[in-house]
Amino acid sequence: MSNQFANLLINRVIVHQVFERTETREIQTPRYNNSLANLDTNALTILQNRIIDVLGHNSHSVEMEIVNSQDGDTFGVASKMLDTDDEEFIVKSQNIAYKLAEAQTARNIPGGVVVVFDGTVGSNSDRYIGFIKAEIHEGFSLRQNSEQLLLELLSDLCLTPQQKLYKIGMFIEKEGASEPNTPRTAEQFKAYIYDQNMNVTTTAGAAIYFYESFLGCKFSPSDKRWTMDFHTHTKDYIDNLNVQDEKKVELQSALHSYLKVSQSNVVDVSAFGDEYLTPEQKDDYCSYMEANEFPSHAVAKDISLIQNKLKKRQITFSSNVSLSAPSDNFDELVEIIGHEGSKTTLRIEGFIKGQ
């Protein structure tokens, strides 16, 4: 497996501030910074942790397709920043902060901090450019005076471990694509995006401004295919698991509801493992999916290719008897009571209607 996110090094970092739209929905000019941030080792470490925790392997980030890649688009500006000197980097990053302010068309989108950073990542040290939008929130800081401990309110916190309060996008240059002075194209880069809103159906609309309007990305058309692969491989994994048959039936039901019922807008090996498997099984499952070349990040859930498969569940017995039932309420229709010798006792809702 490639180690796309290993060895993350952060080179240049700059911070700007964007604001919510005015009451007349006009853009408020962002507060621009004219110099690069000077972060010490500890601060860089925390920043690395924040990035990898949401974007790295086994995170819930999504690989997307870069669609808007003209010179004036964020990608067009950003992809050139890799080869610029610091002065040019600062100017272009200001341009990018403005693009975020532009993308935030709705009044209810809060302002926040925009972090633009570059560096290298992966076992081959591929170059990348990254963007964080971090919302500012409140919290407390613990102080001590001579007599007591005090909680002091801080109203300008950002980038705390609260993952729903920041979004990250990263364009990573593909191996061998770094020829200077050639026009940069979307095909030379991979795009990874994390935005918690994006991953839940009910809030997916709220995420569009970041990944689409700002970064010019769309869910990949291959997500249908990935969702199908997820279903196939996970089903096989459960079938071959060394647990009792009743447990397997439970896990297959879980897989069904994860794909069909859950409010999650993405499918993701790590999330499924966390929810339904023991740590030992999760490790095995992750390796199994890796071996089957399923991505170690999330993919958009698109069940259009497996609609029919998800409609019916089928159980086959060692005697070649098979039973199929609607999956949506499988657990209510079919109850597995137990085994005795080579016989299995089931209790089925309904009468025999046809033979």
Place this chain on the structure above:
Amino acid sequence: MITEQEFTEKFNSKKHIYTAWGEYIKETIISELTKDVEDVATFLRITPTSRVKELNSLIQKAFYRGKEYSNPFDDITDKVGIRFVVLLVDDIKTLSCIVERQEWESSKDRDFEKERLDNPNIFTYQSVHYIVRNRKVIEFEDIEIPIGTPCEVQIRTLLQHAYSELTHDTVYKPKTRTVPEMHRLIAQSMALIETTDKIFEEVNDMLKANSNEHLLLPELTTIYSSFKEPEFEKGLNIFILDAYKELMVSVQMHEISTYFREHPYIFDLIKKNYDRNLLYRQPIVLVLYYLIAKKRSQVKQHWPLTPALLHPLFVDLGYSF
């Protein structure tokens, strides 16, 4: 029969020979020991010194102990002696082997295991004593040691040593008047010491049976040394390995080596973080990276220290923590 006067003169003229012979034997045994044990300083619980007996105590032994020596000067074989104190009865065997395999002549003068069998109802002083004599003339530190010079080598456990420290000078040597109750108490203590030494041995056997995975440590150190000199806090390395004992059952050393051959950039990560904290400087960090790559959920589940120490290692490999 030799007189006290003659005995004194003879002893004084030969004292330097005994000193040299004692030193020679001590150094030989210690240098042999380095071949058999990992850490000689810990193995020998009390630093051994060779000691030539005081003239007065020799004279007492020869003439005032009621022992009828026909030739007291030669019959007293412990004019110089060395004592080795170890933790376990098994360690005594290690030292016995070393004494016996040298080119000098060694005879077992006292053997507590044999004495136990000969007198099964008695609990008393226990040690292994050898009388060592050179078969040929040895020159050591410009002193010529004549053939057949005797030296007593004592080997005992810490507990046996404690017993002997309590009793030797008080109860046995001079004929002090001792009451039966005292003898009884001392015998009780030796019975207890013998029992405790057996229990120690049992504990040690259990530790050895459990320490198979610790055998990885030397190889890990070798891999680490190939790119930077590791620090080695044995306790920390073993503490972490123990936490992952079950996970490690299925892991072979060659799988770890292969993993690092295929991911050489991890060595650069370790070098970069070398000064960050102690963990990065330990060979065990290699196992952690390997396990994170292969079994990260379980690594998190069984991690014995604070999550803040493990988090950076996940990030280094690009895994969400």
